[in-house]
Amino acid sequence: MNILIILIVISLLVASGFAVAFIWAVKSGQFDDAFTPSxxxxxxxxxxxxxxxxxxxxxxxxxxx
Amino acid sequence: xxxINNIAEKTTHCKHCGELCTDIVYDHEQQSFCCLxxxxxxxxxxxxxxxxxYDLDNKPGISQKSxxxxxxxxxxxxxxxxxxxxxxxDKIAKVTFSIPAIxxxxxxxxxxxxxxFNPHIERSRVNFNRKTVSITYLKNELSLKExxxxxxxxxxxxxxxxxxxTNQKSPYRKIWMQIGIAGFAFGNxxxxxxxxxFGMSIFDGSMVAHFLPVLNAIxxxxxxxxxxxxxxxxxxxxxxxxxxxxxxxxxxxxLTLFIYSYYLIFFEQQLGYIDSFTGLIFFLLLGKYYQQKxxxxxxxxxxxxxxxxxxxxxxxxxxxxxxxxxxxLPDDILRIRNEEIIPADxxxxxxxxxxxxxxxxxxxxxxxxxxEELLYAGGRLKGSSILVQVKKRPSQxxxxxxxxxxxxxxxxxxxxSIADGISTYxxxxxxxxxxxxxxxxxxxxxxxxxxxxxxxxxIVACPCALALATPVTLGNAMRALGKFGFFTKNxxxxxxxxxxxxxxxxxxxxxxxxxxxxxxFVGELPDHKQLAAVSTLLNQSRHPLSQLIFNWLxxxxxxxxxxxxETGGQGISAICxxxxxxxxxxxxxxxxDDTGNNGAVVYLSIDEEIFGYFKVxxxxxxxxxxxxxxxxHQYETHLISGDNANDMAEVSQWINNxxxxxxxLPGRKQHYVKALTEDRKKVLMVGDGLNDSGALKxxxxxxxxxxxxxxxxxxxxxxxxxxxxLQLPKVLGxxxxxxxxxxxxxxxxxxxxxxxxxxxxxxxxxPVFAAILMPISSVSVVLIGLTGISIGQKKMNYKKQKS
Numbered sequence: 001m002n003i004l005i006i007l008i009v010i011s012l013l014v015a016s017g018f019a020v021a022f023i024w025a026v027k028s029g030q031f032d033d034a035f036t037p038s039x040x041x042x043x044x045x046x047x048x049x050x051x052x053x054x055x056x057x058x059x060x061x062x063x064x065x
Numbered sequence: 066x067x068x069i070n071n072i073a074e075k076t077t078h079c080k081h082c083g084e085l086c087t088d089i090v091y092d093h094e095q096q097s098f099c100c101l102x103x104x105x106x107x108x109x110x111x112x113x114x115x116x117x118x119y120d121l122d123n124k125p126g127i128s129q130k131s132x133x134x135x136x137x138x139x140x141x142x143x144x145x146x147x148x149x150x151x152x153x154x155d156k157i158a159k160v161t162f163s164i165p166a167i168x169x170x171x172x173x174x175x176x177x178x179x180x181x182f183n184p185h186i187e188r189s190r191v192n193f194n195r196k197t198v199s200i201t202y203l204k205n206e207l208s209l210k211e212x213x214x215x216x217x218x219x220x221x222x223x224x225x226x227x228x229x230x231t232n233q234k235s236p237y238r239k240i241w242m243q244i245g246i247a248g249f250a251f252g253n254x255x256x257x258x259x260x261x262x263f264g265m266s267i268f269d270g271s272m273v274a275h276f277l278p279v280l281n282a283i284x285x286x287x288x289x290x291x292x293x294x295x296x297x298x299x300x301x302x303x304x305x306x307x308x309x310x311x312x313x314x315x316x317x318x319x320l321t322l323f324i325y326s327y328y329l330i331f332f333e334q335q336l337g338y339i340d341s342f343t344g345l346i347f348f349l350l351l352g353k354y355y356q357q358k359x360x361x362x363x364x365x366x367x368x369x370x371x372x373x374x375x376x377x378x379x380x381x382x383x384x385x386x387x388x389x390x391x392x393x394l395p396d397d398i399l400r401i402r403n404e405e406i407i408p409a410d411x412x413x414x415x416x417x418x419x420x421x422x423x424x425x426x427x428x429x430x431x432x433x434x435x436x437e438e439l440l441y442a443g444g445r446l447k448g449s450s451i452l453v454q455v456k457k458r459p460s461q462x463x464x465x466x467x468x469x470x471x472x473x474x475x476x477x478x479x480x481x482s483i484a485d486g487i488s489t490y491x492x493x494x495x496x497x498x499x500x501x502x503x504x505x506x507x508x509x510x511x512x513x514x515x516x517x518x519x520x521x522x523x524i525v526a527c528p529c530a531l532a533l534a535t536p537v538t539l540g541n542a543m544r545a546l547g548k549f550g551f552f553t554k555n556x557x558x559x560x561x562x563x564x565x566x567x568x569x570x571x572x573x574x575x576x577x578x579x580x581x582x583x584x585x586f587v588g589e590l591p592d593h594k595q596l597a598a599v600s601t602l603l604n605q606s607r608h609p610l611s612q613l614i615f616n617w618l619x620x621x622x623x624x625x626x627x628x629x630x631e632t633g634g635q636g637i638s639a640i641c642x643x644x645x646x647x648x649x650x651x652x653x654x655x656x657x658d659d660t661g662n663n664g665a666v667v668y669l670s671i672d673e674e675i676f677g678y679f680k681v682x683x684x685x686x687x688x689x690x691x692x693x694x695x696x697x698h699q700y701e702t703h704l705i706s707g708d709n710a711n712d713m714a715e716v717s718q719w720i721n722n723x724x725x726x727x728x729x730l731p732g733r734k735q736h737y738v739k740a741l742t743e744d745r746k747k748v749l750m751v752g753d754g755l756n757d758s759g760a761l762k763x764x765x766x767x768x769x770x771x772x773x774x775x776x777x778x779x780x781x782x783x784x785x786x787x788x789x790x791l792q793l794p795k796v797l798g799x800x801x802x803x804x805x806x807x808x809x810x811x812x813x814x815x816x817x818x819x820x821x822x823x824x825x826x827x828x829x830x831x832p833v834f835a836a837i838l839m840p841i842s843s844v845s846v847v848l849i850g851l852t853g854i855s856i857g858q859k860k861m862n863y864k865k866q867k868s
Contacts, residue, residue: 001269001272001273002220002272002273004273005272005273007279008273008276008277010255010258012280015249015252016249018249019245019249022242022245023242023245024247026238026245027242029235031235031237031241031417032192032238033192033193033194033195034194035189035193036173036191036192036193036194039170039173039193040173040177042691042715043174049443059779
């Protein structure tokens with residue numbers, strides 16, 4: 001049964017690894033802003049704006065007033 | 066009345082900011098804008114191919130209408146600019162700005178596309194929760210001032226204050242780590258205690274049985290020293306200063322569990338209660354974290370320092386230079402412009418100046434100062450610019466102090482003081498109950514139960530639920546009122562509002578529109594060319610009548626005028642294309658007074674030839690009669706006005722004739738309010754906050770009605786923006802409702818404590834369970850506060866629709 005001690009120590013070491021990883025993540029600021037990245041990832045670059053862009057350009061060429 | 070109807074009919078919304086377009090609608094590419102500023106931003110975004118900003122959210126822009134032109138000259142000061150930077154090397158610099166205007170996903174999108182506006186901006190990153198943007202830019206190509214100007218141009222003006230170097234680190238980092246460590250220890254301790262949970266004895270006699278408790282004991286050390294340190298420190302400080310706070314019983318519970326477990330592990334060879342101990346701290350910290358988040362959310366801070374100018378124009382020889390406030394020395398000569406604040410005690414060098422000391426005294430009456438008179442710091446200049454000589458070094462903290470005094474003057478909320486009082490006794494009662502229960506179990510010979518009961522009672526009892534009820538409910542009510550366009554200075558005001566039974570109104574600017582009036586011209590209007598000059602002249606002056614007439618006149622392009630002069634209380638004059646234009650009182654213009662005793666007339670003369678006069682009649686706000694119908698059910702209403710009794714007929718439909726007073730001086734108004742309060746009436750004074758600040762102060766609640774939130778009057782307890790006045794019945798209803806909610810929350814937290822403690826005393830609760838219950842009770846009180854208010858809000862909205 002004493003062999004269990006080795007397993008317990010290993011499990012504790014693995015768990016400590018996660019604890020250290022968590023502390024590192026907090027210290028490097030990964031938890032500081034949980035909202036902005038979730039919005040940022042949804043944007044595509046450009047593709048949507050192209051149609052609007054060309055439309056606006058034609059409007060800009062003959063501005064009202 | 067034609068004019069108001071026109072206003073109501075136009076329901077175009079600004080493409081940029083979504084505000085109702087009232088006066089003039091600016092058209093561009095078939096889009097409407099409420100002001101020139103919004104239109105400019107729209108064009109700017111289009112030019113830089115960023116128009117999909119408008120697809121991301123509905124009307125996401127920031128209104129440019131009430132924006133003040135800001136001078137960022139102080140950023141030229143290299144030393145100051147460097148103090149704002151987070152980082153710099155010889156090529157790039159990184160700066161973080163706090164931008165309160167960030168409010169939606171489209172803002173993030175736009176601010177992270179800053180590199181499209183200027184190629185020298187490398188990257189920008191928004192932190193939405195903290196409302197900051199970090200910008201990396203090439204510092205040799207782009208100065209900090211230019212960078213701020215770009216942000217300002219698109220409507221995201223950064224807030225720059227001397228000590229506002231935005232701290233990038235989240236204040237939560239420590240508690241996150243504490244929770245992490247406690248959670249780690251808790252999980253592992255539970256794992257090692259698992260055989261014990263099921264009563265298994267497989268390890269009996271083996272090394273493992275001795276090994277596991279020791280591991281537990283090791284796990285407990287970082288939890289005690291790091292995770293629980295805030296509780297222990299706070300409790301220690303409290304005992305040293307002999308002020309018992311609620312961390313004392315918690316710390317006692319923690320220490321009891323820890324020491325008893327160590328005793329069991331090392332002397333009795335048992336497993337101990339390390340799983341309970343770590344779990345307890347884990348859940349306590351989670352509760353604390355939630356609480357902190359809630360409070361941060363409710364924080365309603367108004368940073369006084371942003372009211373004061375950071376740099377001033379100093380005169381050196383013939384040159385003007387922007388100098389940092391802290392570099393100003395006595396005998397320096399400064400130029401103060403219109404609406405700027407006087408930074409230090411100084412001597413007036415110009416001929417005359419009018420200063421608004423409402424920041425200092427709460428009295429918003431302009432003080433006229435003559436040459437060589439001493440001006441005290443904190444006043445705001447109204448009118449043309451002046452030169453002053455500094456007498457005393459300015460101190461940012463002294464200026465801030467003026468405002469803080471106001472804040473300190475507020476008494477604590479009545480409800481809050483009850484809760485605080487109970488909490489203090491509460492701690493002693495809990496300590497006594499825990500000791501007695503512990504002794505009882507010891508006398509019965511059950512030492513394990515005695516320790517368990519002692520610590521459980523200490524943990525489960527939760528004065529925080531009591532202490533939370535008032536700030537959470539009132540804080541949330543404050544936010545709900547903000548949605549009605551009604552801003553209170555503090556939570557105390559809401560409690561006072563709930564007890565109001567008498568309401569006094571001021572007329573001009575409160576019941577009437579301050580910026581819209583029926584203007585007509587008696588006499589013959591001059592031709593358009595001259596009217597254009599008159600219009601320009603009117604726009605130079607800040608007097609309300611000038612603004613009213615200016616708005617009434619059709620739009621004319623600005624003319625060139627010289628020799629502009631504003632004579633306080635008399636009129637304005639200037640020369641345009643060789644013609645002398647005068648606007649003002651009959652005595653100023655040199656006309657015969659043929660209007661009777663009517664104050665609101667402005668005579669016009671060009672080259673001493675009198676054309677006639679503008680007559681300004683104030684217009685009552687729309688929906689005023691509805692407002693009074695609602696209010697008269699429950700409240701006694703009064704009207705007190707400085708004007709003459711022209712509108713008596715109209716007003717008396719709404720208010721009992723006995724309660725109407727016309728032609729009252731500000732001093733009399735204050736007296737009137739005082740007489741009512743001495744009559745044991747709870748008075749709400751509603752005024753424009755400009756000439757009735759004395760009355761506002763004398764009342765239980767002073768409500769200032771202003772058109773722009775920048776005109777904050779320190780004398781008032783609450784401000785509402787223009788038409789927010791019509792929401793008054795709702796606001797008062799909600800205030801009453803929130804007091805009810807607080808009472809319910811009190812009852813709930815009392816019940817919780819009584820039931821929790823009586824179970825804990827009997828040994829029916831384990832410490833871990835108590836640690837879970839405690840934050841739940843706080844959360845439930847918070848939930849009652851939040852849902853109670855939002856229910857009240859809905860009820861008020863429903864009522865409004867019905868009526």
